[in-house]
Amino acid sequence: MPGRFGxxxxxxxxxxxxxxxxxxxxxxxxxxxxxAATTEPSNSMAEGVSMIQGQMVSNPVSAKILIEAYWTPExxxxxxxxxxxxxxxxPALELRDRPGRVGTPRxxxxxxxxxxxxxQGIQAVNASPGVGKVxxxxxxxxxxxxSGSTINNPTKNMVSTAGHCVHEGDGGEWMENWAYVPxxxxxxxxxxxxxxxSFTSVKGWTKWGYSWWDFGFATMWTNNGVKLVHKTGxxxxxxxxxxxISVTLLAYPxxxxxDGGWMQYCQGSMYPKGFQQVGxxxxxxxxxxxxxxxxxxxxxxxxxxxNSVIAWGPDDKNFGPYFDNDVLDIYNAAKxxx
Numbered sequence: 652m653p654g655r656f657g658x659x660x661x662x663x664x665x666x667x668x669x670x671x672x673x674x675x676x677x678x679x680x681x682x683x684x685x686x687a688a689t690t691e692p693s694n695s696m697a698e699g700v701s702m703i704q705g706q707m708v709s710n711p712v713s714a715k716i717l718i719e720a721y722w723t724p725e726x727x728x729x730x731x732x733x734x735x736x737x738x739x740x741x742p743a744l745e746l747r748d749r750p751g752r753v754g755t756p757r758x759x760x761x762x763x764x765x766x767x768x769x770x771q772g773i774q775a776v777n778a779s780p781g782v783g784k785v786x787x788x789x790x791x792x793x794x795x796x797x798s799g800s801t802i803n804n805p806t807k808n809m810v811s812t813a814g815h816c817v818h819e820g821d822g823g824e825w826m827e828n829w830a831y832v833p834x835x836x837x838x839x840x841x842x843x844x845x846x847x848x849s850f851t852s853v854k855g856w857t858k859w860g861y862s863w864w865d866f867g868f869a870t871m872w873t874n875n876g877v878k879l880v881h882k883t884g885x886x887x888x889x890x891x892x893x894x895x896i897s898v899t900l901l902a903y904p905x906x907x908x909x910d911g912g913w914m915q916y917c918q919g920s921m922y923p924k925g926f927q928q929v930g931x932x933x934x935x936x937x938x939x940x941x942x943x944x945x946x947x948x949x950x951x952x953x954x955x956x957x958n959s960v961i962a963w964g965p966d967d968k969n970f971g972p973y974f975d976n977d978v979l980d981i982y983n984a985a986k987x988x989x
Contacts, residue, residue: 693748693855693864694977696984699818699825701847701869708846711872718846722786722830724838730786730794732905732938735963736815738862738970742925748855749863751927752976754891760986762887762954763803763880776916779953780842780883782901783833784911785816785941787826796911798902798942799831799869800957803885804986807878810847810869811888812941813962813971814856817847817867821860825850829869833883835903837912842883846872851985853977863928865962866972868981870988887956889946890979894923900969902942902961904935911938917969918948921959927973929959936966944971 700707703717739745762781785797797816802809810831818825829847832840847869855864871879879885899918905911917933921944924930931944940962945955959971972978 690858691854693853693859693861694980695854696981697818697852697854697857699850701825701829701849702827703846704828708848708872711846711874711876714846714848714872715874718828718830719844721828722844726794727786728838730796732911732936733795733797733816733940734906734937735940735961735965736820736860736862736865738963739860745861745863746926748861749927749977751973754976756889756891756893758887758889758956760803760885760888762949762952762956763884776899776918777950777953778834778914779886779901780834781886781954782914782943783810783831784835784903785810785812786828786830786832787816788828789819789826790824794828796903796905796938797940798938798961800901800943801833801879801883801885802868802888802957803880806987806989807880807885808871808873808989809885809986810871810879811886811943811957811960812867812869813960814852814865814867815962816941817850817869818852818857820856820865822858831869831871831879833879834914843874845874845879848872849988851981851988853981862963862970863925863972866960866978866981868985870985884954886943886945886954888974888982889956889958890974890976892946892958892974894929894973895920896946896958898931898958899945899948899955900931900933900935900942900961901945902935902939905938906936906966909936909938915939924970927975928970929973930964930968930970932968934967935961935969939969
């Protein structure tokens, strides 16, 4: 597969597989979980350790052996796309729970290519080695797929994704057998299979399952002594930028009409959703969860700045948490993990 995307998913395709919004909203207005008065704030950090085949792993060699033994090509193909969760449509609760801490627009990390990278001519949109397919197992033992992006953090080992791709949410469990395959290409792993070491998210997702907190970070083990960002390059990450900016979405949608074999993209303008969320109208189905909203996409470098993640919505609409100072605090707590 060449370095260009197999399919250009235009934002104009959003009517092709529209899920009835009325049905979604009817389900979404189900009773939202109520926080106890004495609970930790929703913006408190949540942390977890990654288990592989039921084991706590103590070194990168064991992690590589165990994760590659579990995720055979057959098991990867059989893993199902995670459906985007139904949101909690409760504006009063959202405003009370996440009023927002918006500061000066800033980038906490800048994009960087891999340590050894070739050159490639301009194409419509080049596939990014800093985006990949995520594989994991839930507490029921079922295997699933999401999407994620490598972040050029100080320790060069971070993947950004949706909260529901690292934790079940609403008091559930951390995911297991968590693997990241950058530039996944119809079963091929040109940059290897990388095992997660630990996770960082926020109590608003892990404890309460609120869609406006649906983001998470995975800290990855090295692979053959190499750090992830040194192998693939990494996206930058930015916070507090406007909600009406141009973005590029990259992800691995795996439910029909897509097959999850190759990266897909959308480009256009995002828009505000609720109080501290953003949206983008484009057809990206289950499995796209965790894919980045990229600000300032550079088609030559093939990197940009992760500015949100695909978290929820019907197939033709993609919503995610707005990256403000609350998200910046969680990133800062996770960025130096090794």
